[in-house]
Amino acid sequence: MGEASRTSEARRDAVFGRWVVFSPARSRRPTDLKSHNPTTNPSPAPGAEAAPKPSCPFCAGRESECAPQIFRVPPEDTLPWRIRVIENLYPALRRDVEPPEGGGGEAEEVPGELALSGFGFHDVVIETPRHDVRLWDLEAEGVRDVLLAYAARVRQLGEHPAVKYVQVFKNHGASAGASMAHSHSQMLGTPFVPPSVKSRFNCMKEVYDKSGNCSLCESSKDILISETPNFSAIVPFAASYPFEIWIIPRQHLSYFHEIDQDKALDLGSLLKIMLQKLSKQLNDPPFNFMIHSAPFGLSSSCLPYAHWFVQIVPQLSVIGGFELGSGCYINPVFPEDAAKILRELDCS
């Protein structure tokens, strides 16, 4: 992969404005400390009988041990469920407290220390009734339905006047933060626009003001992994993490939650393939994925540079003080090299 011949390079991206240092030599450094093990979910036993884990509240048959359900797929109670959207039993933000006055919006405009009540929504999406099935073990249609469930719930939350943003995310594996092994994802509806969303918009606005272009509307062939009619999967030019993947709508679209059935199927099939590729290449690594969309009620002047996308991040190394302090990441794998490996990997 030309790894040996490459020297370091620093790159800044056009979406978050983040600097990343690419340094293949770093991966050769020795260690005398054991790093945490990347143990993740048990392997699936496709075709085998569904084996609920005695203690898992996300398994079929244990619904009563969960926090209240918001909706299920399919909706009919007479059929077994395939997806459940439920309240998080240990929510970071709570739906039962008073929302901040004026939605917190005005206070937010003034800089400095600020405290808001812990109002918000914290939901869990159980992606399958089976304990031994992972998201990418589902058919493309199954992944589509999970994406449509996210979108439906985001639309519901967007109707609440105090909810400014919904962060949809998935944790897979202990080193990616997951506390539950059963395949699931989460979303948090916040009464403020989160810091990374603000800085992403500031950066994309700067690029747009200067160049007239949306930062995500064109992508180079170098870093392309795969394309479908509606989406491109790439390794971003300044990927913060080795084998980080972005899935980007090829059309300029601002809101994830407006996705339709066809595009959701297209995205579902591409997401499935990308997760399969990561699992195969990196031996079922812990990972996170995050949907980056626009805050609700964006003014129309922002739409030209608001472009939603999915970020998938395998967790292969631990973050250290340099990253924590500077916000700049050290990545031992060049995006072109990671893209080539993932592009050529056969997952059929």
Next chain:
Amino acid sequence: MGEASRTSEARRDAVFGRWVVFSPARSRRPTDLKSHNPTTNPSPAPGAEAAPKPSCPFCAGRESECAPQIFRVPPEDTLPWRIRVIENLYPALRRDVEPPEGGGGEAEEVPGELALSGFGFHDVVIETPRHDVRLWDLEAEGVRDVLLAYAARVRQLGEHPAVKYVQVFKNHGASAGASMAHSHSQMLGTPFVPPSVKSRFNCMKEVYDKSGNCSLCESSKDILISETPNFSAIVPFAASYPFEIWIIPRQHLSYFHEIDQDKALDLGSLLKIMLQKLSKQLNDPPFNFMIHSAPFGLSSSCLPYAHWFVQIVPQLSVIGGFELGSGCYINPVFPEDAAKILRELDCS
């Protein structure tokens, strides 16, 4: 600690402009995945014979296995060394490549994708010749000397026209990223101003423009852990991590590297106590600390809101997709509660 009686709260700080969600209930959530173990350094055997680890290049007697030395303390070769500042053998940025033209500075002003050569400096500070001694096992004078070694090296790096910032940091324990157990810290001199430094300055400028105050010049009694003539140790109002500590000069000072002997001794004694408290309270947790200073060559109009400080972060939980996606952290421990515990903890 009143934990049970507290409900969630969202807070934004006045330094980074980051939102943090405080949620004591979160710490009660169950898990069926083992999280990584916080194993760190071996315990020290104070007073025992120095026992070099056969394979550790940072131990006394194995200097020839290290990358070149930059300087040592004391400087005389006839005395045994107490501190060595050396080049990193696997540097993320390299001192032997061409620095970016014009220092990269002009290109940096234009938003969008940007690539620079991998020029920069990556150094290691070996804090003690002994494998079994931790930074806080040193006398206050020993910690002072480590701080003075940092400052001396930062001053040297600041003389290079292409170095825009130096991030000083320490990783302790595998889950805090450390690959070497022998007590050490690092610094990276970068040809760009790192993203978090930029956003910190933007935030502190906004606060200053609005209020005329430096965000760090006053601190509330609630969150104070300890004070010395020159420094305050606090748990920040919107701490991102449980038991996060900031050590802040009480006088408004912009650059860490201008620290003098007296202040370094004062900081050394406070840093030692804070690391002892964390070790005692949290059972020798993995942690990082970072020195947050100002970029070189700051214009004088920025000085009123540039105030350096040290951030200490115990690594008690794994970051998940919510934090990665939104930049907003979930912290189960309120700063007032953490400060009270740390304040009352006796480490004499």
